[in-house]
Amino acid sequence: MTYRSLLLGTAAALVAGPALADMNFNRIASFPVVENQPGAEESSSEIIAATADGMTLVYTDSPAEVLGFIDITDPHAPRAAGVLExxxxxxxxxxxxxxxxxxxxxxxxxxxxxxxxxxxxxxxxxxxxxxxxxxxxxxxxxxxxxxxxxxxxxxxxxxxxxxxxxxxxxxxxxxxxxxxxxxxxxxxxxxxxxxxxxxxxxxxxxxxxxxxxxxxxxxxxxxxxxxxxxxxxxxxxxxHFSAGAVDLEGIDVDEERAFVYNGSQPGRLREPDAVTWIDADHFAIANEGDMDGGSRGWTIFHQDGSVIYESGTDFERAIIEIGHYPERRSGNKGVEPESVTFDVFDGTPYVFVGAERASVVGVYDVTDPANPVLEQLLPSGIGPEGYVTIPGRGLLVSANEVDGLEDGAARSHVMIYEYQDAPAVYPHLTSVGMDELTGWGAISGMVADPDSGLIYAVNDSFYAMQPTIFVIEPSMDGPSRIIDAIRVTRAGQPAQLLDMEGITLDGEGGFWIASEGRTDRLVPHALYHVGADGEIEDYVPLPDDLLAVERRFGFEGITMVGDTLWMAVQRSWDDDPENTVKLVAYNTETEEWGAVRYQTTDPDMGWVGLSEIVAHGDHVYLIERDNQIGSAAVTKLITRVALENMVPAPLGGDLPVVEHEVVVDLIPYLTSTGGYVLDKVEGLAIMPDGTIWVSTDNDGVDDHSGETMFFAIPPM
The missing domain is CATH 2.130.10.10 (YVTN repeat-like/Quinoprotein amine dehydrogenase)
Structure with missing residues (x-):
């Protein structure tokens, strides 16, 4: 079994990973460069290099106008080493x-x-x-x-x-x-x-x-x-010679909040950014584009100008399958490969290709420069810009330039990968193997099917024009695989005005879906009954008693107990005491509404709320989380409430506060693959044997690295 198990304190972090080869690159650490300048309004790591002994990293930080230094004597625990103005x-x-x-x-x-x-x-x-x-x-x-x-x-x-x-x-x-x-x-x-x-x-x-x-x-x-x-x-x-052009077919060329791969761009200029020699005669370029082009891939040239290899759309398509495709860049240059670097690790020559907008590093074996083999796709920080290789220590390092402080995203990080005799940990989830190219992202709610062992997951309103229920075959040997995509429709057309944040089985082959409303965008707060084919069969709007006190934060999960649907509300509404949120009940037979309250953790920063609810055994399990990223994250929990206490009170009156207990602190799991703590833990599914599956929402790769964690926690 290819679990990568890391003992962190008293928690064993188990994350599934695919056995791609004997030797693989795995991320072992992430360093937020703001640690070199605490309190800096903006910091960035762009181009990076290493000293001859491989113990110190040196990076450029143009917003701060400094040269930064990182001590990697222990690459698993990089340390701030200051800056030079x-x-x-x-x-x-x-x-x-x-x-x-x-x-x-x-x-x-x-x-x-x-x-x-x-x-x-x-x-x-x-x-x-x-x-x-x-x-x-x-x-x-x-x-x-x-x-x-x-x-x-x-x-x-x-x-x-x-x-x-x-x-x-x-x-x-x-x-x-x-x-x-x-x-x-x-x-x-x-x-x-x-x-x-x-x-x-x-x-x-x-x-x-x-x-x-x-x-x-x-x-x-x-x-x-x-x-x-x-x-x-x-x-x-x-x-000297023209970098030339590429005919692109089967690509997404419109920013329509959906994955549609029927576009083409004939004669697309490569307009390369980075270049690296592979040997004395061949070099590779990253075709980012700038003025009139960008061919979404990378190319190997002989120095006489002849093309030895052209990736075409292959690199981008591989990125699509792991959920990192930036749909909002479709009208521009897609994944925008910007960086390439080369080195030899244990006798194998590799080209590393960085996709700026997808925040992915492609690892290619170029033993035969005319036939590179994509071995891995590694998760990076937002906007990978520069790389350095340290083969003597078995290290690859990426510098990620985007500082997302202003947008509520992750800050600039330097990430360190190690060449290991171990399974590849990433990706956790992929659509590889489906009959058609299937893009995915922004997973926001999940439910396990106890009969088939499959997991159903929904995307949220980021893909408003393509609401989808993904059918996932979870794997302990990783990666888990999306094997089907059920489009949610209304009268046979893609259902609009949905923000699917939760899904549960209806017990009859269909689903109940909770949609978080946005009244300012005419998206109603509602429950939807959906058939096995994805067609909406009925919907239940919120009653006036709830709409009168709701804020824009609606249902963030749904589960079914007998005839009753229970929904978790993400944040406090106008009638809720401080640091409490509602668990709302709807009886599908009597059509009666009720609720209880849940006391959340007092936040250090930002807010703390609920992101999911799942019934299992004698309890309902919830995700309680703050909205913080990286070192600022404190509360990422799975909690539970005994079902015997889930007695809904009528709306409009005093609502009881239910007692809950913490089941799992998720932060050790979220850091077990060497990355920073991701904000949105939003998916939870529990198998009959008690195995818990958890997923994170990658925000559609918008102000986000695109990284999706999808991992299992063994029965408690």
Whole structure:
């Protein structure tokens, strides 16, 4: 059995994982970079590098205008190692030995561009050198033999200028800075001219990213120009060619709050961002797009310009199957692969592809560069931007740039993965194996079928145009699999004005669904009776006694006990005493309503409420949680109330407060895979033997990493 069991205090955290291969990458730690600057309004980890001994990480933080440091002597427990304040915006960093070379942008505007390359001793933080670059730097790379540094001088254009295709001087170039005994030779900088090469805006190249191979050759992406250039260490153009285009078929091209894979984009320009050498002849690019393109995948080129491998839609489709597809980016560039890096682990060459909008790292075996094999998809933080590999210690590190403090999302994190002789822990849930490509996300309620052993789960209003009941085959050997998708319909059409937050079986082959209303959006608070085929057969609106006191927070779970439906209300309504919420009852035979109250934990921050209710044995089990993320999370619990105490009182009168007990603290489970604590624990299903299945809501990958946890807790 491939449980990954971690003993955390007195709790054993058991999370199912798929046995993909003998060796796998698994996340072992996450470091919130705000720990380097407590109280910072905004912090970000963008480009990241490591010292030669692999014990210290160095990252750029452009919002704070600092260079950050992380001690990973123990990679399972990274520690804050402080920051170095800079005089501008750091754009990239590369390390040789114990020296970090940082590109710093000091430009006044798009026309008056400036910047410099700073050399810093990582141990002492002393400045070892400072070279004026004569323009706005972007990517920085150090030659493998530490003989020189290449810097992409982007001199980016103002994209609001004209139609965005108007050239804007000064033109970009590549700066080559010689090194002698590790010291920068500022007076010998070579300015490699790359104008006049691209078909698109040849007068205004914008070098984006550089990588250097063992022969000292520099490959450069001109993202906005959709062009590639290979330079010698002396700055001579060895080859150059268009990055080309890809015909995309079977993709989602509209942001319609549904997964619809019938769109196409012929001739989609690649417009690559990051680039990495694989060997002396081949390099990989991430086709993020910018001005006119973005082909949603990645490509391997020979340096003579011939395409060796093109992922097409395969990378994005694999991401769709694990629930990380950002539907709200469908009209733009989908998952937006932005980063690629390469290294060899235990003799196997890997390319790591980062999807910025899906917050996923694809792990490809490139033993044969013409036929890469996707081995894993790893969960990352929001907006993975930079990577560093430390094969000597078996480590992969991602820097995730998005700081979600303002949006109530996770803050910027650096995540650490270890190459292990162990099963792959992620994904927990996948739709791989279905006859048709099936996207999913925002799982908000669940129920177990005691006869089939299957679990039914609903998505919430994020997918308002495609309300769905997912049929899940849970697996202790992981990942659990979605095997069917029942669309919820009204008169045969996708049912609108639903916010499905709970589901339970009706005992006759169908379902009862609780919909959380939003009266300001004309979404009613209601119960829906749904047939096995997904068609709505009947609905029950809330009575006036409840509507008179409700706020916008409605039912967040539903379960059935005999003829009575019990619904958990997420937060207090106007008539509830502080830190209490209602458990509402509806008798399907007598059509009578009633309720009791539940006392929630007093929140340290934000609010605490209920997210699910499930009847099992002599109790109802509930999810009680706060709305906090990461280290701020305190309350993520499974509790229970004895059914003998669940005696509903008439609405409008005094409601009794039921006693409850804590069954499981979920925080050890939520941190058992090396990530930060996810906010929305919303799904709960209990099997006849008492095995508890728990899921998290990934908010449709909007201001969210997309990570979904779906795990089992053995019978208590």
């Amino acid at each position: 800079l005089d501008g915006e750091p754009t990239s960093v590369a390390v040789a030995g114990q020296a970090a070379f940082v590109g710093v942008n000091t430009s006044e505007d798009y026309i008056n561009t400036s910047g410099h390359l700073l050399a810093v001793d990582v141990t002492s933080r002393a400045v070892l050198g400072d070279c004026d670059l004569g323009g706005q730097p972007d990517s920085v790379a150090v030659a493998p033999d530490a003989s020189f540094i290449a810097v992409a001088i982007e001199n980016e254009r103002d994209e609001d200028l004209g139609d965005g295709r108007v050239g804007q001087m000064p033109a970009g170039f590549v700066a080559i800075v010689p090194l002698a005994d590790g010291a920068m030779q500022c007076d010998a900088i070579i300015r490699a001219d790359v104008t006049g090469l691209a078909e698109i805006a040849p007068e205004d190249p914008e070098p984006e990213y550089v990588s250097i191979n063992d022969e000292g050759e520099i490959v450069v992406t001109l993202q906005e120009n959709n062009h590639m250039v290979v330079l010698s260490a002396a700055g001579e153009v060895l080859s």
